[in-house]
Each structure stands twice: as structure tokens, then as C-alpha cells.
Amino acid sequence: METIAFTVNGKTVSVTADRDAPLLDVLRNHLSLVGTKFGCGLEQCGTCMVLIDGKPVKSCGKAVSTVAGKQILTIEGLGTQEHPHPLQQAFLDEQAGQCGYCLSGILITAKALLDRNPSPSRREIALALDDNICRCGSHHRILRAVERAAATMRLPTNPLPQAGEGGSPRSGDRVGASAGDVP
Template structure:
């Protein structure tokens, strides 16, 4: 049974008519045309589908859209733009942190949520945070460097 609801994604309200049990990832990709979040496993085990919900990194593959009334969803498309990249996006480019790129939207989203809470992370903290995001092409060392580079830019040390 479908039900009309309003979903706030990347600062814009969208009226959608889907069953309330529809996964958020399906709505983002198939109804709103936001293809940055990817389907990887459907079991909250790879991180390719991560989005921010009220600033918290969340798996969208299993999150039912009916649970999101009054919540703010941010996808990778809402993180920055081609004209104004987010510091994380720029750092990932600078460090050539992606090969195939399939995991990158989830990595960027997880890193954003983490850096919003931890302004001076260590390499081991970044690695532990991104452990839930799988990268099959072996870009982890560059990804870790990119997150640390972005952290330094986003939160410069004041000594």
C-alpha cells in the first residue's frame, strides 16, 4: 500500500508516493534520480549506500522511508558541487583516493559524519571509522590520507 509523504533530501522537500517500507536507497535512486548512493549488498555490510540522516551516517539500503518524517537526508550530491567541492571531495581528488569509485560516496559520507564529530582524528581513528565501508580495489591508504588531509583543512590546528 502506497502512501504520499514528504521527504527532505539535500535541503529540498520531495513529495513521493511509495509504500512506507520502501528502502530509502530505492527512493533516492529510482524516484529522485540521485544515483550517487549505490547498492552494494542490501545487508548493511558494505557502506556503498551510506547517506547522512540528521548528520549521522546511515545505511540507506535497509532504512524504510516511512521512518524519515521530519528528518533531513543528505546524499553525496548534497555534500558539495562541481563548482564548490567539499574539502573531503577535494582531498579525495588530490590524493587520487579512488580507482573504480564504487565505494567513494559511502566513504565520503562516513568521513563527513566522523569529521563533524572529531576535528583532529588520528589515522587509526579514521581507519576504524571507515572499517564498515568496503573498498575492493585497494585504495584504503589513499582514502585514509585524503580524510586526514580534509580534516586538517576543515579544522586547522590553532597552536
């Protein structure tokens, strides 16, 4: 066991865990951040995506020891019920989530895309989301939602929540992208 310190959703945390434990397990079981989902456990589906220092990473295959001193953003840090991130609002408006299980990973991946490219083409959005699997088949709505969020985020009056402004890192305070937000 090792004590590892990192920042998650704007808050510094320390956890004592096996250094090779998957980051996903530490987020869910040590920090009660259950918005990041377990999908395949093989780094194939993207359901477990988080941002590490601004880059999308599949947390099921990332050893917790490798994130010491790094900044991590999970779905819980994206927005709040009262102030959803424009991506979350666009997904609701476009009804992009059906079961909702994959959406935390898709939203995190889309955030990374829009952070580096505020005006992506539909092709660029599709390529960025290529590592995220949605089994419900709502791909066209997902693409529209990311386009809509990008347009909203480019507006001069858009009040974007900052990373970590999602309130408490506990799951009860997070904004799910759909009614199907399953722990």
C-alpha cells in the same frame, strides 16, 4: 502506498512509495539521486551510506517511512563541480578513488566523522570507516585523504559548502569523488 515528506540535500521533498521501500530505492528511483550506490543490499558494504540527521545510515536497509520529517544528506548535497567539499577535493588530490564505486558511501561516512571530530587520529578514521568496503584496496590513500580534508577544514579561511549547497539534487550536478563515478 504512502506519501512521505523529508528533506534531502536541503530541499523538502514528498514521495509516494510503499512505506517499507528501502530509502536507497526511493532516492535513486523516485528522486533520481543516483550518486548513492547499491552495493550488497544487505547493509554490509556501506556503499549506500547517507546521513540521516547527521548520522551515517546504510540506506539499503532503511524503510523510507522511518525518515519522515528527517534531514538526509546524499553525495549530491556535499559539494559542486565548481566548489567541491574539502573531502571530495582531498580524495581527488590523494587519488583515493580507483573505480569510485564505494566513494560516495565513504565520503558521507567521513563527513559524519569530521562533523563530530574535526581532528581524528588515523585509528579513529579507520574505525569510522570500518563499515565501508573498498574492493580496490586504496585504503591507505583513503585514510590520507580524510586526514588531509580534516587539516583543510580546520583552516580558518576554509569556505565550507553548507548541506544542500550542492546545487540541484539531480545527478548531473553532483561532484563525484573520482572519474569512476558510476550511476
